[in-house]
Amino acid sequence: xxxxxxxxxxxxxRPLLTVEGxxxxxxxxxxxxxxxxxxxxxxxxGIVGESGSGKTTLLNCLAGHLAPDTGRVLFDRAxxxxxxxxxxxxxxRMLGRTDWAFVHQHAHEGLRMNVSAGGNVGERxxxxxxxxxxxxxxxxxxxxxxxxxxxxxxDDRPKAFSGGMRQRLQIARNLVxxxxxxxxxxxxxxxxxxxxxxxxxxxxxxxxxxxxxxIIVTHDLAVVRLLADxxxxxxxxxxxxxxxxxxxxxxxxxxxxxxxxxxVLQV
Amino acid sequence: MTxxxxxxxxxxxxxxxxxxGSTVIPVMEGxxxxxxxxxxxxxxxxxGAGKSTLMRMIYGNYLAASGRILxxxxxxxxxxxxxxxxxxxxxxxxxxxxxxxxxRVPTLDVVAEPLLSVGLPRxxxxxxxxxxxxxxxxxxxxxxxxxxxxSGGEQQRVNIARGFARQYPALLLxxxxxxxxxxxxxxVLQLIEEAKARGAAIVGIFHDQxxxxxxxxxxxxxxxxxxxxxx
Numbered sequence: 001x002x003x004x005x006x007x008x009x010x011x012x013x014r015p016l017l018t019v020e021g022x023x024x025x026x027x028x029x030x031x032x033x034x035x036x037x038x039x040x041x042x043x044x045x046g047i048v049g050e051s052g053s054g055k056t057t058l059l060n061c062l063a064g065h066l067a068p069d070t071g072r073v074l075f076d077r078a079x080x081x082x083x084x085x086x087x088x089x090x091x092x093r094m095l096g097r098t099d100w101a102f103v104h105q106h107a108h109e110g111l112r113m114n115v116s117a118g119g120n121v122g123e124r125x126x127x128x129x130x131x132x133x134x135x136x137x138x139x140x141x142x143x144x145x146x147x148x149x150x151x152x153x154x155d156d157r158p159k160a161f162s163g164g165m166r167q168r169l170q171i172a173r174n175l176v177x178x179x180x181x182x183x184x185x186x187x188x189x190x191x192x193x194x195x196x197x198x199x200x201x202x203x204x205x206x207x208x209x210x211x212x213x214x215i216i217v218t219h220d221l222a223v224v225r226l227l228a229d230x231x232x233x234x235x236x237x238x239x240x241x242x243x244x245x246x247x248x249x250x251x252x253x254x255x256x257x258x259x260x261x262x263x264v265l266q267v
Numbered sequence: 268m269t270x271x272x273x274x275x276x277x278x279x280x281x282x283x284x285x286x287x288g289s290t291v292i293p294v295m296e297g298x299x300x301x302x303x304x305x306x307x308x309x310x311x312x313x314x315g316a317g318k319s320t321l322m323r324m325i326y327g328n329y330l331a332a333s334g335r336i337l338x339x340x341x342x343x344x345x346x347x348x349x350x351x352x353x354x355x356x357x358x359x360x361x362x363x364x365x366x367x368x369x370x371r372v373p374t375l376d377v378v379a380e381p382l383l384s385v386g387l388p389r390x391x392x393x394x395x396x397x398x399x400x401x402x403x404x405x406x407x408x409x410x411x412x413x414x415x416x417x418s419g420g421e422q423q424r425v426n427i428a429r430g431f432a433r434q435y436p437a438l439l440l441x442x443x444x445x446x447x448x449x450x451x452x453x454x455v456l457q458l459i460e461e462a463k464a465r466g467a468a469i470v471g472i473f474h475d476q477x478x479x480x481x482x483x484x485x486x487x488x489x490x491x492x493x494x495x496x497x498x
Contacts, residue, residue, distance in 0.1 A: 040349055197370040204369060208384065226369050230348040244327060244348040251329040255285030262286070 022071030030237035031057035044214045046228030054237035063183045101174035105186035107166035118154040143172040164195035184216045271301035272468030278334030298492040307469040309483040312490040327351040361439045362430035366422045375410040399428035440471035
């Protein structure tokens with residue numbers, strides 16, 4: 001057991017992602033500004049803040065969906081930190097199909113609604129060159145099982161799925177290719193609470209078993225308490241506080257974080 | 268004392284309530300204590316004196332304003348989040364008064380989780396969880412259910428089982444015998460004694476005086492760390 005602990009510690013020596021001085025402006029308005037942080041392998045970071053705080057803008061800049069105005073987003077590829085902002089579009093797309101994954105709040109944005117569930121999962125594998133139908137189908141079935149979608153629903157289209165099932169299918173589609181970094185935008189938003197709990201449990205298990213790193217944007221503090229190792233709190237485009245998740249939530253230092261934490265209704 | 272497993276040196280803590288007139292509340296000043304391997308130290312003092320605050324600072328849950336908090340060589344007061352998480356996985360355990368879990372996760376998995384998080388195979392982790400749940404008299408028919416619907420005493424025992432799943436070299440216990448019946452209280456006291464025997468350094472809060480007298484080697488009165496009140 002001791003060896004395993006040391007292995008894990010050894011694996012976190014170098015950051016997987018380094019963000020330096022990132023900024024995005026919408027005309028004269030600040031989308032996000034002066035954002036810098038390191039993310040280590042296996043780490044899950046939550047970004048919280050109210051609507052309009054810049055958290056989704058930041059996530060989109062990190063994932064290459066939006067071009068930042070300044071700053072660097074360095075990602076570890078075989079020991080080399082490469083700037084994903086300045087790399088070519090085809091390279092960035094390749095990254096989005098291999099090492100990176102993106103889970104949208106609305107599953108339909110991350111799924112092909114007219115393609116079967118199995119096809120949705122298999123498509124990402126085919127994008128990486130898989131051609132053997134039997135292998136692709138077997139792997140798709142395995143992944144549908146992992147996200148608790150019954151094998152007999154494999155040939156149904158996501159249109160016929162509930163919100164929670166669609167979200168689980170989107171996660172399967174994203175994780176089937178074994179990414180190292182997953183971006184998630186409000187992954188449990190819009191789902192009813194019992195479905196949320198199941199999804200949270202599923203995500204926690206997958207993150208642990210696959211050793212995934214993840215950046216999760218949410219306004220739900222209960223979600224980050226259960227999923228995130230550390231937190232970044234944003235207000236008006238700026239990071240106002242960072243730290244260990246339970247420390248930030250239980251002993252917030254910044255006025256805005258104190259307001260955010262004290263505003264949560266107790267059940 | 269250089270061979271201490273847990274060492275708190277001259278720690279200060281204040282709370283600043285930004286949204287309530289920026290009131291600054293000094294809650295601790297000059298807090299110092301050292302706990303050697305195999306030793307159990309009780310934090311004592313009236314309610315509100317800062318026992319839990321000090322314990323939460325040692326766990327990294329509250330941020331110390333100044334001073335050093337060394338646990339197995341890591342300064343919790345200044346460590347990066349990932350260093351504190353690594354410390355909590357491998358070195359520092361904490362049995363809080365309240366169980367906080369993902370809803371719908373079965374009790375057996377809740378208890379096995381600290382072992383799974385350091386990479387122990389599922390079967391081995393669950394075996395250890397079964398042993399602890401049996402010792403703490405949680406009926407087997409409940410193991411497959413989420414503890415969120417359990418009684419207070421059952422939740423507390425699940426929490427203890429989880430806290431003792433790994434054999435941490437440093438352990439924080441917040442009222443581990445509260446709300447337990449005599450039989451389970453005895454089991455918990457034995458778990459604490461076993462942890463001490465294998466060399467764990469323990470800091471505990473016990474309102475249960477006989478329990479404190481039995482497992483603790485000495486007491487530290489946190490009232491001594493209370494800042495002089497500004498009138």
